[in-house]
Amino acid sequence: NVLFWLSWFNLIPPGACKSLNSSVIYANNEVDLAEVDIYGFDYDYTLAQYSNALNTLIYNTARDFLVEHFKYPEEIKTYDYLPNFAVRGLHYDIQKGLLMKIDAFHYIQPGTVYRGLTPLPDEEVLDLYGGTFHVPLQQDSGFYGKGPKVKQFMDIFSIPEMTLMAVANDFFITNDIEYDPVHLFKDVSEAIGMVHIKGYMYKWIMQDLALPSDSQQAAVLKKVFFSGSRDKGMRHMVGENWRDFFDVVIVQADKPHFFTDCIKPFRRLDGNGDLRWEKITSLEKGQIYKQGNLFDFLRLTGWRGSKVLYFGDHLYSDLADLMLRHGWRTAAIVPELEHETKVVSAHRYAVNLTWLQALTGLMERLQIHRDAESRDVFVEWQKEREELRVMTKNLFNPQFGSIFRTLHNPTYFSRRLNRFSDIYMASLSCLLNYDLSYTFYPRRTPLQHEAPLWMDQLCTGCMKTPHLEDMANIR
Ligand SMILES: [Mg+2]
Incomplete structure (x- = not known):
């Protein structure tokens, strides 16, 4: 019992869960904001978060x-x-x-x-x-x-x-x-x-039925004073003068084609929202442009590579091409983090997960014992592990669980989030918690061959392969 409780604290340090909260920005890759000159933003679900x-x-x-x-x-x-x-x-x-x-x-x-x-x-x-x-x-x-x-x-x-x-x-x-x-x-x-x-x-x-729900965006825009569609939504969130915040505004860009095709030229919209016919040779502040493509955009602005940080909610059509083809830094908006970090911080989750890991470690060691009694216990533990896994999954969503994890692996979504975003956060307003010279350092997490199974810590010093009796005592 003593061993178990000691290791319990090793597994989840006291207070660790409190550091998880939805206003934190998480890093997959190191990003130094001091090196970022240009901040770019997608509109729907990035600048504008809608209510449910x-x-x-x-x-x-x-x-x-x-x-x-x-x-x-x-x-x-x-x-x-x-x-x-x-x-x-x-x-x-x-x-x-x-x-x-x-x-x-x-x-x-x-x-x-x-x-x-x-x-x-x-x-x-x-x-x-x-x-x-x-x-x-x-x-x-x-x-x-x-x-x-x-x-x-x-x-x-x-x-x-x-x-x-x-x-x-x-x-x-x-x-x-x-x-x-x-x-x-x-x-x-x-x-x-x-x-x-x-x-x-x-x-x-336009009828005020679905206005963006987060009005902290003005504070974010003021903070980054950036470079970066829709008039009513932006007026609601930022104010009448929203265009002053942006160096470039593009509407109906048709992503992801904007990033991959170089066919559609930029067109300017006049004050009534009608398309103008002149050829675009520069992108002016205060104007609104339609369509266009990234190749012309790069040529006209000269904004290249890692001095640009682009925020978007869609991993594929907002972020993948920019990161893979153009070397821009990318930030993913993942509103689900708000709910998921709450679940992960709850006491019940910590208890479930700790026992789940401990039980898995016990099973790993017990499996080599072939006697009848050991087999019976193994089957019982297997059942308990299954119940625990379902219980843990249900804390997130009873049908599908967490968007980041299956029972023990990262999800398809999670792997792409890691691959296509340098940093990720629940909402753009998380940026308000950081200075603009802040560096996001990813946590160095152990790779499988670098990390002992949690239970190894538990049994270090007691025995190499514990006997069933000892395991029962530990429980
Ligand atoms: Mg979007």
């Missing part, structure tokens, strides 16, 4: 569009929005109509596969995927998360889209109506797309 009410509006409008435009049965309208059903970064198997969480090694996390609103038993998942939880690379590896058979939902708009997808599947399944999941995928995607194309989102903003 917007998701309900998007969902309701797209759901009704399915009924009115695609003639889906009227009864689908009885399904209200489920705010905590889906999480960002999930994959959707278009042909099988399944929503699921996939880890960094392309394995489906058991227990997180949903057909409609119902979880699929693991055996059925194995049947559907040829006896494995692995989803082949060629099915899901489209660079922007759009594989031919499996799509990854990465932007925050996609939460109502995933929910509507699940709801529509659920309606057909529970009512025993035959349908093609591929058609359903296309119809729901189109219905969600119509919300954007028909400009509902911007109508809601």
Whole structure:
């Protein structure tokens, strides 16, 4: 018992959890703000954080569009929005109509596969995927998360889209109506797309139904006095003079094509928002430009490489190209950190996780003992470990768990976050907590071959391979 409690404190130092909070900026890579001359920002969900009410509006409008435009049965309208059903970064198997969480090694996390609103038993998942939880690379590896058979939902708009997808599947399944999941995928995607194309989102903003919820942005902009769409949203957040904060303003840039194609030229909008026809030879402060492309942008501004730090919420269309092709520094806005750091800081999570790690270590050592009694205990511990893992997952989201982790691995989302962002944070206002000469240093975390399993510490000095009796005592 003494050993266990000692190691408990070794595992999670007292007070460690208090240092986790949603106003912290986390570093994947070292970034010295003193070296940053240019701050660039995406607009939706980066500068503008919307309230959750917007998701309900998007969902309701797209759901009704399915009924009115695609003639889906009227009864689908009885399904209200489920705010905590889906999480960002999930994959959707278009042909099988399944929503699921996939880890960094392309394995489906058991227990997180949903057909409609119902979880699929693991055996059925194995049947559907040829006896494995692995989803082949060629099915899901489209660079922007759009594989031919499996799509990854990465932007925050996609939460109502995933929910509507699940709801529509659920309606057909529970009512025993035959349908093609591929058609359903296309119809729901189109219905969600119509919300954007028909400009509902911007109508809601104009009607004050969906104004950005965070007005600390003005403070951020004043602080960085940066270089960097939408008039009403910006006036609401920053004030009438919002354009003064930016050296360059581009609207409807059509990312990610803005970063990869050099076809669309910049055009200037006049004071009425109408397009001007003159050729753009410089990008002027106080003006608003439409479309354009990064190659012309770099030529016209000379803003290159690591002196630019760009903030965006979409790992692929905002950040990936800038980091991989152009060497800009990137900052990811991940609003989910607010909820997830709260869960991770809770006492219950610390207790679960510590015991989970300890139990895993005990199992690792016990497995070599083949006698009947040891086997029985092993099976019992295995069951307990499974229950603990599910309990820990449910603290984040009962259906899909954390967006960053499967039971023990990083998620597909998490690995891409590490790869495409230098720093990440819950919201832009986290920047207010740091001086503009601050350097973000990533924590040096041990690699697998550098770190002993936690339990090794527990048993150091007691024995190399503890006997069952000793393990029971430790418990
Ligand atoms: Mg965005």
